[in-house]
Amino acid sequence: MDGYIKGGETLEYEQFESIRREQRKTLDEKIETSINAIKEGISKSKRPCVAFSGGKASLVALHLTLHLKPDVMVLFNNTTNEFHETVKYVRDLARKWKLRFYEVKPKLNYWHIVKKHGFPHQQRYKFGEPKCCQILKTDPAVEFYRKKHIDCVITGIQASESGARLLLTAQKGIIFESESIGNARLPRKIIRINPVCYWLDKDLWEYIERYNIPVNPVYEKYGIDRCGCVACTGYFGWEKELARIRPRILERIYNMMGITQLKLDEETEEIRVRDNKVTLDDFDS
Numbered sequence: 001m002d003g004y005i006k007g008g009e010t011l012e013y014e015q016f017e018s019i020r021r022e023q024r025k026t027l028d029e030k031i032e033t034s035i036n037a038i039k040e041g042i043s044k045s046k047r048p049c050v051a052f053s054g055g056k057a058s059l060v061a062l063h064l065t066l067h068l069k070p071d072v073m074v075l076f077n078n079t080t081n082e083f084h085e086t087v088k089y090v091r092d093l094a095r096k097w098k099l100r101f102y103e104v105k106p107k108l109n110y111w112h113i114v115k116k117h118g119f120p121h122q123q124r125y126k127f128g129e130p131k132c133c134q135i136l137k138t139d140p141a142v143e144f145y146r147k148k149h150i151d152c153v154i155t156g157i158q159a160s161e162s163g164a165r166l167l168l169t170a171q172k173g174i175i176f177e178s179e180s181i182g183n184a185r186l187p188r189k190i191i192r193i194n195p196v197c198y199w200l201d202k203d204l205w206e207y208i209e210r211y212n213i214p215v216n217p218v219y220e221k222y223g224i225d226r227c228g229c230v231a232c233t234g235y236f237g238w239e240k241e242l243a244r245i246r247p248r249i250l251e252r253i254y255n256m257m258g259i260t261q262l263k264l265d266e267e268t269e270e271i272r273v274r275d276n277k278v279t280l281d282d283f284d285s
C-alpha cells in the first residue's frame, strides 16, 4: 500500500506502520508516551478538560491526567442513552475521587432524533458524523467547551477501536491542535490529546488492574466490551447484542423501523428479523 486518500489528504503507509510500532510497545512504554503527551498539552493550556464517558479508555485517560493535574475539569456528556449503571458509576466516581466534575445533557433525546433523522447506519461514520452523535454528544460538549473557555480536551480515543479512529490517529497523532470537534467548529484552536490512542484493550485492562481502579460495572454485568449508548444501531452486531441485553429496546427500534417479525432462530441463536419491507439503509439520514 503506497498511501490512502482521505479527505484530499494522502496518508502514507509509514503513518499506519508507526501506529503499529507504538501498539507493539510494552505497557510501561505506552504509559510514558501518554504522560509525555499530557504533560506537553497541559503545560500549554490554562483550562484543560477530560471528556469522561464512563468507559475504560476515558477512565485510563482521566487517571493518567489526574496524576499531573488533580484539579483538571472533567466533563461527563450524559447522552440520555446511557446504561443507568453508567450514570450512577460516573457520579459515584466523581464523588469518590472529588473530581471537578460537570455533567451536560443534550437538548433532544435519542428517540426524538432518530424519529426525525433515522437510525445511525451500522458503519456509523461511513456517511460522516451521524445526526444523533452530533446532537447527543458533539453539540453539548462543544457548548460546554465554549462556556468554560476550555483550551485543551483530553479524550479516550483508541486507534484500535474503529477505522475512523485509526485514520484520525494516523493523520493527527497523540496530540494536535484543532478548530473543530466532529462537525462543530470551535471559536478558536484548542489542543486535543488522545493519550491512549496507541493502547489496545488489553493494555487498558492491565493498567486498571495494576492501579486497582474502579471500573464501570456494565462490562461484567452484560458481558460487553463497549459501554456507550444503549440503543445504538451504529455498529456491527447491534441487533444481536440488544436482543441479549435489552430485548425491549430492540423491539422498540424494530417497531419504529416498521419491522414486525422478530424471530430468534433457536438452532443458531441468530435473530431473524425481517419481513424484508425495510432495511437499515432506508433509515440513513
Ligand code: SF4
Pocket (backbone or CB within 6 Å): 079, 081, 120, 124, 130, 132, 133, 134, 136, 137, 228, 229, 231, 232, 233, 234
Ligand atoms: S454512539 Fe450511536 S446512538 Fe450514540 S450518538 Fe453515536 S451513533 Fe448515536
